[in-house]
Amino acid sequence: MSFSVIGGINGLTKIGDIYMIKTVMPFPLRENNCFLAESEDGWCVIDTGVNIQQNKEIWQKALKYLGISFKHIKNILLTHYHHDHMGLAGWMQELSGAKVLLPKEDIITFTTYITGNYYEEVRQDCFQAGWSDMLTHDLVADVHSIEILVRPFPEITELPDNYTFDFGGTTFTCLPLPGHTDGHVVLYSRQKRLLLSGDNIVPHTILHLTDWPHTRLTDPLNTHLAGLDVLSGFPVVSIIPGHGDVFNNLEERIGIIKKHHMRRKEVVYAGIKDGFTAWDLTAALFKESNYIHIKRLLLAETLAYLEALNEEGLVKKDICGNSFVYKRISTDLNFNFMDKLAVSNPS
Ligand SMILES: [Zn+2]
Structure with missing residues (x-):
């Protein structure tokens, strides 16, 4: 898999025929990876970054460099609903008219918690976990403060089960691996032995395995571990994560994550x-x-x-x-x- 840095543009790299764009975020992870490639059905974006001015400029520069406009983007696929992946989808949809695809379980989560009455939805779970009403209200305020990074909300289309699509000349299949969010998908190409792992597995840290209190999973730990078992059977050469750099030691990472949780x-x-x-x-x-x-x-x-x-x-x-x-x-x-x-x- 050839991997090159595109001269002059900070955060833009090319992996095969897929462009990786590093956007910035005002949180500990600091940056996240978004992707852009031409497909049979026009240009496609995978994940978008949080909605801040700096990221809009990163996208504008990248498109200008590639000699395309937002109108060339026909599909925006989101691995999950979190603000660092979905944040600019609404903005980009307004400019492009693109379809925004999100896994079904994450559509339920998004409409329940983000566009619904958050306090009412989480109150019982928070109390059952031992939180006071004050802590629950602190959470409500925090979630509302982050919501701005996702506005304007996009019009969402459900990602079909096992959706298979062309991305930069490579056929990828979306596979549900719940845990980080209930609907989280990874994108796998058997042909190129390539995995876009989203936030399921990243090279430099262990991201949260559960989206509580925004989850309907009854046993998130074992659900997550079962997902890692599915991945460990894949003959993968390169893993392109949602955060961090491309890596290739999938089995080793899975072993480290499992040991951490045990x-x-x-x-x-x-x-x-x-x-x-x-x-x-x-x-x-x-x-x-x-x-x-x-x-x-x-x-x-x-x-x-x-x-x-x-x-x-x-x-x-x-x-x-x-x-x-x-x-x-x-x-x-x-x-x-x-x-x-x-x-x-x-x-
Ligand atoms: Zn993320």
Whole structure:
């Protein structure tokens, strides 16, 4: 796979016949990857970046360099609904008239939480996880403050199941790998052994495996791990992620991610005290952050481990007032999930 930097334009590179455009974002990940290629059906964009002026200029410069206008863009495909992927889709649709394709489960999430009554939708889940009304309101305010990075909202078309399309002369199939969001898709080309992995797997960090409280998955951890098992069977040469650089050590990355989650699951399992809510446990185990978004991610991950432990019959979950409380069924604190991983996944 040839990989070259296009002279003069910051953040524009070419991978085969696919242009990769690095857009910027005012969050810890700092930048994310968007893609543009010519297809049988006109030009196609995959993911767009957050809606800030700097990113609009990055797109304008890239199109100018390629000698095309927004009118040449016929399809905008989104791997998932998060603002760093969907943010400029509405703006780009207004300029191009392009179709904006989003996986069905993410259309449900987007219409429920982003264009719906957010507080009403998340209130019960937040209380059940042990959050106060104040923390829940902090989350509502935070989500509303981010919403501006996605406006104007695009008119959305449902991405068909197993959608197969031409992108830069390569045939890609969209495969659902839920976890990061309920509808998240990766794009796979068997022919070129190429994977556009979105936020499912990236080279330099481990992104959140669950979109709580914006999820309808009952066991996000095992759903995510099953998705990684699907990927590990692919004969992939290059992985082009939603954040970070192109990488090729897929098996190694999957191994690292699985071990990370098993270690965290052990920590969560050992940290449970009778009557703890998910938030009690999160606060006891992890360094507190003042930022509600980080509180949300830490709680989301703890909940994912607790739900997996509950599904596996190792932890019991009971309702107490508005909240769920957890207790360990066994007195053995040193349950080794690593060994379990080794047995279930001998490779
Ligand atoms: Zn992202």
